Amino acid sequence: MRSLVLIGHGSHLNGESAAAVYRYAEMIRARGLYDEVVEGYWKEEPSLRQVLKTTASTDVTVIPMFISEGYFTETVIPREMGLGHQGPVPPEGVARVLGGRTVRYTLPYGVHPSMSDVILARAHEALPDSSPEDTALIVLGHGTTRNENSNKIVYQNAEVLRQSGQFASVHALFLDEDPKVGTWPEMVKAPRVVVVPFFASEGWHTLETIPEDMGLEGAVTTFTDNPHGQQTVYYAKPVGTHSAVADVILHLAEEAAGASTSDGDTERVHGAAWSAFMDRARQGLRFGEVLVQPESGMFELRHALDEGKPGHELQTLVTPEGVRDFTRRDEGGHHRPVHTLRNMPRGWRAVMGEADLVRAVQYLYPAVIEETYAQSCHTLRPTPWATTARRQTGIYARVQKATPEQLEEVAADVCGGCLRTRLWAGEKLPQTFFDGVPGAIPCAEACTFLVAEVREEVAGKRGGGASHSH
Numbered sequence: 001m002r003s004l005v006l007i008g009h010g011s012h013l014n015g016e017s018a019a020a021v022y023r024y025a026e027m028i029r030a031r032g033l034y035d036e037v038v039e040g041y042w043k044e045e046p047s048l049r050q051v052l053k054t055t056a057s058t059d060v061t062v063i064p065m066f067i068s069e070g071y072f073t074e075t076v077i078p079r080e081m082g083l084g085h086q087g088p089v090p091p092e093g094v095a096r097v098l099g100g101r102t103v104r105y106t107l108p109y110g111v112h113p114s115m116s117d118v119i120l121a122r123a124h125e126a127l128p129d130s131s132p133e134d135t136a137l138i139v140l141g142h143g144t145t146r147n148e149n150s151n152k153i154v155y156q157n158a159e160v161l162r163q164s165g166q167f168a169s170v171h172a173l174f175l176d177e178d179p180k181v182g183t184w185p186e187m188v189k190a191p192r193v194v195v196v197p198f199f200a201s202e203g204w205h206t207l208e209t210i211p212e213d214m215g216l217e218g219a220v221t222t223f224t225d226n227p228h229g230q231q232t233v234y235y236a237k238p239v240g241t242h243s244a245v246a247d248v249i250l251h252l253a254e255e256a257a258g259a260s261t262s263d264g265d266t267e268r269v270h271g272a273a274w275s276a277f278m279d280r281a282r283q284g285l286r287f288g289e290v291l292v293q294p295e296s297g298m299f300e301l302r303h304a305l306d307e308g309k310p311g312h313e314l315q316t317l318v319t320p321e322g323v324r325d326f327t328r329r330d331e332g333g334h335h336r337p338v339h340t341l342r343n344m345p346r347g348w349r350a351v352m353g354e355a356d357l358v359r360a361v362q363y364l365y366p367a368v369i370e371e372t373y374a375q376s377c378h379t380l381r382p383t384p385w386a387t388t389a390r391r392q393t394g395i396y397a398r399v400q401k402a403t404p405e406q407l408e409e410v411a412a413d414v415c416g417g418c419l420r421t422r423l424w425a426g427e428k429l430p431q432t433f434f435d436g437v438p439g440a441i442p443c444a445e446a447c448t449f450l451v452a453e454v455r456e457e458v459a460g461k462r463g464g465g466a467s468h469s470h
């Protein structure tokens, strides 16, 4: 049995941030090469702290869904996942045995050599008849002064494509460092120019900053009086959203497995947690805001406050992804980065078999079954706030300065709306939904949403209520 874990950044604010990772997970799941494909996030759930315990097997490959190496792939992800590694990841990846699981952590997909094929595919989409006679290629990176690795990969890909001889010239240009994208009319001589953004997703940069800096008016723009004469620019979509990235992910995963041919086993504790959950589900169970009831060999899930409502008054969902997408926002349309906040929308029901029920529950309440089962077995170990705060780096390091009063004020506000009980703050939870107390769900460690709110408080930027300003 093998698990593949895709790690994305996620967002406390933007519900679309995780969409690319969802999409690749679905594409890879459909190929059936792994027993499960699990998603984990820095700012959503399951969090980097939780994601390993949500995997069902003892053989886990973790792929950072980032376009370049840097702070997240080298510092944040390995630290939060407890991989015992910091700094550049070697080409063969990092392998560790953690709590009975063999975990392989790879380089981010963006640095895989086959990304030059993805750049080429994007270039051909934008200009199918490009030619080495008259077409230049610009590989456009973000660039940053913080991490030199982020530009290295853009230069490497530009060099590979230059060597391929398919373009009159190939240029590596950047938004945030020299050579800057705005210098292209002086640098590029060819009359036709294809621009491929080496970006993970469509967003502010690809939709606004790049077109503005280059003077583009759409997918095709002609400039009549550039220093080297008339030039037409063909603007491609970002590499990170190309479907071929799914192949790159699978290459990375297979390379990380190397010569190892043995598959893992079912992870025992994970298996026990879900088997205990299914035992309860077969008898009908309330947990959190959800009600699950057996129904003619299938299961029906709905919001507990919709109990007794006729089915035709509710929207019927039939896939785990449908449940995920319906409950991703609250009834006011706001993104729900913390699923245990008491704001799950009502008005839906899902009818599904056992395998889909498990996946739907994983989307509704990521890591909740595993952590609550551990709490009921007295094996869930809380992480005190001081430890969580000490671990923070970068812009979050300032939470170490939070006074106990500031922490309590923010926690009362944020956690007050959450179903979880703060074990990390010394609260007790003698029973859980496994014992028939629907809202009893443990919180072993302050989530990144709370950490971000505490940071706002320390910075003096937090108003009343969850500020959502990060």
Ligand code: SF4
Pocket: 338, 340, 341, 414, 415, 418, 419, 420, 421, 422, 443, 445, 446, 447, 448, 449, 450
């Ligand atoms: S830290 Fe607070 S808001 Fe975050 S999961 Fe725990 S109880 Fe909920």
